[in-house]
Amino acid sequence: MADPTVKDRPVQWPSPWPYDFPVEGTAASAPDKVARVAGVEPAPPVQMTRRSAFGAAFLGWGAFLTAVGVGKLGLVRFLFPNVSFEEPQEFPTAPPESFSRDTVDETWKKNGVWIANVEGSIIAISTVCTHLGCTPNWLPSESKFKCPCHGSGYYMNGVNFEGPTPRPLERFRVYIGDDGKLWVDKNMKCQVEQGTCGDRKFGIPA
Ligand code: FES
Known part of the structure; x- marks a missing residue:
């Protein structure tokens, strides 16, 4: 009896294992696979609106500029030595x-x-x-x-x-x-x- 080739093997897809990689088509996310195995409709993909994109960019730049500002404050503090309280000579x-x-x-x-x-x-x-x-x-x-x-x-x-x-x-x-x-x-x-x-x-x- 000839061995079945890969081509002859029965296709078991969607796989019961939710994290299996798909054979063809676009890669579905793990939550989508879980939903599919559970027999429910996967959640619609999150839509990135222009407003949310601006908000994310604003937050990112805000964090970056804050970090730069704190770094510059440290540099300015470094330029001025501690005051000496020694009695004058x-x-x-x-x-x-x-x-x-x-x-x-x-x-x-x-x-x-x-x-x-x-x-x-x-x-x-x-x-x-x-x-x-x-x-x-x-x-x-x-x-x-x-x-x-x-x-x-x-x-x-x-x-x-x-x-x-x-x-x-x-x-x-x-x-x-x-x-x-x-x-x-x-x-x-x-x-x-x-x-x-x-x-x-x-x-x-x-
Ligand atoms: S320190 Fe010794 S006598 Fe003054």
């Missing part, structure tokens, strides 16, 4: 005559500076201990700076005399500004033990 204090002889003014300690009128000069002394960086306290009754961390002590001029610190407190540049006030410039400093504080940049005659 150069700032005015007060007229030189307001600093009395042999006193230490603590008004600008928050800026990291004591203004001292000592030995005939007005100087700006750093508030950073030269041992390990703590902030000493000014003790007027003992006329000295005393570090609370390990006990280093400094004279009014910032020179160390007790405790573990190896060297004096540093000093910053001072000058008289156009406003007649004593200005402190922390961008420039000197070290007494190296002999770099003799320059007029680091002391205004009192």
Whole structure:
């Protein structure tokens, strides 16, 4: 008995399997096939009207332009760095005559500076201990700076005399500004033990 060829096989179409591919004709959608197998009329194809096409295009472009706008906002934000809230490194204090002889003014300690009128000069002394960086306290009754961390002590001029610190407190540049006030410039400093504080940049005659 000869084998039946593909041509001789009985055609079973529409197939009971709703997702089978059609033999001929246009491809029906899966829902249409399900409806056909179930014996009901398939739903009419969805008609795209001009209005719905415009609506879809409007929505698409709206989403696209929104995404582009958000991206540009991010770019603009990137161009402007965060605001720095650090204390300024150069700032005015007060007229030189307001600093009395042999006193230490603590008004600008928050800026990291004591203004001292000592030995005939007005100087700006750093508030950073030269041992390990703590902030000493000014003790007027003992006329000295005393570090609370390990006990280093400094004279009014910032020179160390007790405790573990190896060297004096540093000093910053001072000058008289156009406003007649004593200005402190922390961008420039000197070290007494190296002999770099003799320059007029680091002391205004009192
Ligand atoms: S940090 Fe000031 S004495 Fe050690």
